[in-house]
Amino acid sequence: MKSLQDLYAHRLKTAWRNGLIYALKAGRNVALPMSVPFVAVGIAFVYRYLLEIVPASFPSELFLAVVLAYFLTKCKVRTFIKEPDLVFLLPAEARMKEYFQRAVRYSSWMGALTFSFVMGMVLPFYLFEIGDLAGFFLVWALLIFVKVWNVREHWRGIAWREPAWVTALRFLANVGLAWMIVHGFWFAVLLPFVLFPLRKRWPDGYPWSDLMELEKKTVAGYLAFANFFVDVPEIMNRVREWKFKQLPWEQGKPFLFLYTRTFLRHSEYFGIAVRITLTAFVGLFFVTNLWIGLGVYLLALYITGKQMPNMATERKYPDVMELYPLEEEAKLKGYSQLSFGVMVVQSVLLFLPVLIAGLPWWYLPAGLVLAYLLAFYDLPTRFRERMEEKKS
Numbered sequence: 297m298k299s300l301q302d303l304y305a306h307r308l309k310t311a312w313r314n315g316l317i318y319a320l321k322a323g324r325n326v327a328l329p330m331s332v333p334f335v336a337v338g339i340a341f342v343y344r345y346l347l348e349i350v351p352a353s354f355p356s357e358l359f360l361a362v363v364l365a366y367f368l369t370k371c372k373v374r375t376f377i378k379e380p381d382l383v384f385l386l387p388a389e390a391r392m393k394e395y396f397q398r399a400v401r402y403s404s405w406m407g408a409l410t411f412s413f414v415m416g417m418v419l420p421f422y423l424f425e426i427g428d429l430a431g432f433f434l435v436w437a438l439l440i441f442v443k444v445w446n447v448r449e450h451w452r453g454i455a456w457r458e459p460a461w462v463t464a465l466r467f468l469a470n471v472g473l474a475w476m477i478v479h480g481f482w483f484a485v486l487l488p489f490v491l492f493p494l495r496k497r498w499p500d501g502y503p504w505s506d507l508m509e510l511e512k513k514t515v516a517g518y519l520a521f522a523n524f525f526v527d528v529p530e531i532m533n534r535v536r537e538w539k540f541k542q543l544p545w546e547q548g549k550p551f552l553f554l555y556t557r558t559f560l561r562h563s564e565y566f567g568i569a570v571r572i573t574l575t576a577f578v579g580l581f582f583v584t585n586l587w588i589g590l591g592v593y594l595l596a597l598y599i600t601g602k603q604m605p606n607m608a609t610e611r612k613y614p615d616v617m618e619l620y621p622l623e624e625e626a627k628l629k630g631y632s633q634l635s636f637g638v639m640v641v642q643s644v645l646l647f648l649p650v651l652i653a654g655l656p657w658w659y660l661p662a663g664l665v666l667a668y669l670l671a672f673y674d675l676p677t678r679f680r681e682r683m684e685e686k687k688s
Contacts, residue, residue, distance in 0.1 A: 298390055298537070300388060300392065300393065300394070300395060303395060304376065304395050304398040304399060305398070305400075308374075308375035308402065310378065311374070311376060314516070318522040319335040327434065327617050331613060338648055340655050341582065341583065341585070341588060342579065342582045343420060344420075344508065345426075345582050346426050347421065348419060349520035350424075350425065353409075354425075356421070356425035356426055357426060357475060357479060358475060359473035359476050360418060360422065360425075360426065360478055361471050361472075361474040361475070361478055362474075363418065363475075364414070364415075364418070364439065364470075364474040364478075365467055365468075365470035365474050367411055367414045367445050367473065368409075368411070368439065368443055368470040368473075369463065369466055369467040369470050371403070371447045371449075371509075371513060372401055372403060372406075372407070372444050372450075373399055373400060373406055373451045373452035373454065374399060374402060374406070374509055374511070374514065375396065375399045375448060375510075376511060377504065377507040377508045379508060379509070381504065382504050383506065385504075386504060389501060389502060390531070392502065396451075396455075396493050396502065399451075400448060400451050401445050401594055402450065403442045403451070404443075404447045405442065405443070407416055407443050407446070407447045408440050408443050408444060411439070411440065411443045412436070413687075415432075415436045415439070419425075419432060422435075423555060426478065428526055429645065430482075433546065434482070436479055436480055438477050438482060439474065439477060441485055441488060442473055442474075442477075442485060442488055442491075445488035445491075446466065446470065449466060450463075452499075452504060454503065454507070454510070455503065456497040456499055457503055457506070462544035467622070469487075472484075473485070473487060473488075488609075497610065501544055528684045530561060552596070559634060559638065568603050569600055569603075569638060569642065572596050572599055572603075572642075573596065573600075573642050573645055573646065575596070575646065576592055576593065576595070576646055577648075577649055578649075579592050579647060580593065580646060580649035580650055580653055580655070581649050581652065581653060582653075583653060583655070584654075586655065586656065587654045589650065589659070590655075590659060590662065593643075593646055593650065593659050593663060593664055594643065594663060595664065596646060596682040597639050597642060597643055597646075597663055597666050597667055597670070598666065598670070600638065600642055601635060601639055601666075601667070601670035601671065601674070601675065604631075604635045604672075604675065605639070614640065625636065628676055631675065632671045632672050632675055632676055633671075635670065635671040635675055636667055636668060636670075636671035636672065638672065639663075639666075639667035639671065640664065640667055643660060643664055643667060644660070646663070647659060647660045647663070
């Protein structure tokens, strides 16, 4: 059993190890490494387009202050509290101060890191609308202190169970602080240092149930994000209660019927396809370059096609499937037909913004050719490899 002094470090290492496992799984997903450069280029292209259409009268400083205030106020404190802790650690509550202090320190570092990423994203906007690079780095450094203060205030709000209006008030304070710092009033950063000693008192007890629920929501959010790229067994996916009448292919193509039901009723696969389609749909509205538009169009189909094999994993279906008097080729055929149908629908939907943006009409046949190659050549190869691995 871990001592209280080492417990937080042990749970932190376990959480990072589990996160690294999913990161490595996502890295082995062929679609992810190939899509990152295209997504980055697409975001940069849209970002530049939006900067060019910003009117001269736009309140850039106030807009930036509100955006930064949102990310300053939005905080998480990773306590790694679990349900058994309500029984086993509650009696040791008086000795848990160091544990939660470590949680606040770690969350402060991670909050500063994630906020730095946000600042990196707003750098082009700052340089284009407000100031120079030296001023940006000074604003960045000062706001990091404000972010650390927000994390500690967030912890105080949890521990003391402060009402929601306190968070709203903190958001307004962050808007004012960010606005003043962006405008060059550097002394505004002294306000958190003045308030910190006044609100330094540590809580006498801890809301264990609230901490456990917050930790569950945080873990669920991370798993849901990972589930976008890889199959996450820990997620109990919601199944839509849709009733299907007999489909035209039900009698002669049982696996096509089974996979179609799974795709439409299982939120994991249907949700992935919808999110990919919506992202590409919106992105194509802002694309004017022929080749970038083609890359976005085909990339959406490619990612969808690479995600479809997860639907054939055996754990998704009851063991009675093994008793079906059908060959593996029947399963493969149904799997390929559904994949092709999904990508055909996706290619037609994405052709609408292509027409509106004035891009070439041959995007559609190019997309259909890619869908056919993925569904009937690439996917069957990976399907057979998976079956061979299962038999060996």
